[in-house]
Amino acid sequence: MNDNAITLLEAVNLALARAMADDPDVVLLGEDIGTNGGVFRATAGLQERFGERRVIDTPLAETMIAGLSVGMATQGMRPVAEIQFMGFIFPAFEHLVAHAARMRARTRGRLSCPMVLRAPFGGGIHAPEHHSESTEALLAHIPGLRVVIPSSPARAYGLLLAAIRCDDPVIFLEPKRIYRASKTLIEDNGQALPLDTCFTLREGSDITLISWGAMISETLDAADRLAAEGVSCEVIDVATLNPIDHATLVASVSKTGRCVIIHEAPRHGGMGAEIAATLGEQARAALLAPPCRVTGHDTLMPYYRNEQLYLPDTDDIVTAVKATMEYVE
């Protein structure tokens, strides 16, 4: 492995540093992000480099972090705020839903809200209660917000740069289970990735596997196993949950005729339902089997002793793919 290869977590740090170096209006704020460099170390070294005025340790108040970011953003600054864990994002909701998402529309573009709210999310790291949930669907439901989830170091770097440069409010959810899972060589070239497209990670002809975030790892593993058994899987990382790139998903399923949607979040009202419904509407003629979902259950996220029972795994995906492949009208 190349010594210069970096993890997803380090890619977040690299993108933050790059954005701050490029634009003096980019300011980081959050709990423990300064001296401590963040509880996951996402902002390590940045206060040292950019100073206390641009990497700001806030009082412990998530409502305040969100509200302050809205106010800063209306004046043309680009605050990048960290909510320490997604489980603590709820006090920020009123500001996201009632203000950030609406600022541009309700002033007809006189003001906008170019803020980013970053939060680590998802299970699988044996964290305490409230530290492992995946509530992206709650956010993706809100018109005016962008919801972006990277699944690799390269996409973390490119999508975070895009999120910071974007003139809309962006919720950037970081799959913490894969923060340090793999390393990739990334050139710090300041190149952002598009926020309006899915990423096709693997092309295939029999079935489309659709996922995002940490579950991309299991999804790719499943595709490998299935390939050995002669099933050709196309794997798509949705990456931008709202606004979502329906066109790529519809085109892929129109080609393969089958799909399995995989997410860690609970099934009911989840993004899988939205995607399945869209495919039902727009790829109906091509469908050889009903869209299938592999998801977390509609329970609480269990405490860590049972979290592996909750999280979908590679076997779950392989089983769902085989059932979908064998489906007969």
Next chain:
Amino acid sequence: MHEISYRGEIRLTRYLDESGAPLGDMPDWACGEQPWVHYYQQMVLARQFDTKAISLQRTGQLGTYASLLGAEAIDVVCASRMQTEDVLVPYYRNHAMQMIRGTPIARLLQYWGGDERGSSAPEMQHDLPNAVPIATQCLHACGVATALKLRQQHQAVLTVIGDGGTSKGDFMEALNVAGAWQLPVVFVINNNQWAISVPRSKQCIAPTLAQKALGAGIRGEQVDGNDAIALHDVVGQALERARAGKGPTLIEALSYRLSDHTTADDATRYRSADELKAAWARDPVARLRHWLHQQGHWDEAREQAWQAETKQLIEAAVADYLALPAQPVDDLYDHLYAECPPTLAVQREQARAKQARHEQGGSGHE
């Protein structure tokens, strides 16, 4: 053994009694004709706007409207003490503040008439649109103040909140961060004694709301919110301190909501006629008029002339408002994101088709 770790006090500033007579020797700065005549004229304009807005609502030409009746002095003096480059973060009762800061009256009516373009006037510059959820504006004000401070712009932010809003966490979090970071922000509580139907006495047991500042380590004080001279003094000093980098201030302006909460409310269900009558005796507009009369700065002829001029101004604005062209249906889709996403563009097409059907007098059904 015990010792006292902290002891605080809250000052109340007032210069005029209820009748507009001086409570003591008036400071020199209070004795000229200006800015008091200007303030008075703006307060009359605010009241006429309010009366007109309510009558437009009652006749189906405006949506639900939140009256500012009784808060004219607070609104007019706060806005007048602000500089153009200061930033206003208003809540939904600050019509006169917005008017004074340059928003055309027709635009204000447009907002309450259900048209988002009422928040998009270029005259509003960097001011925020009305905050309707309670107390959230206090945190936005802190965010704006943070931006000003980081950019080393020596301007101030002013935000207004009702007495009910001070019960909310956002308000306390805002005071806290404003203190911790010494932000250039002035929080004004329009303590009009009623949060819809819940009286001030049921919001909080503390004898003053201003003392909530003490918990955040910032300056807190009360002012008679119906006394334009006292407001001029207290708000002006707070704004100057903010601009000079001397930190935030919480000002509790004691006033009274002479109106219903909004046009959808009926305050006779929960408060007595006697209480309202007593509050009218403290009316800020009449109080300042009495003071001006007493000082020889105002008379009946000027009063009648100004009332007539104001009436014309408002009527012209109402005519402008009623003549505004319909909003293009595309606006709703085109301004949600910086660029309209493809999924939304599909819905925009559907909306255009629906609008076309409506314009053709169709029922909306295929």
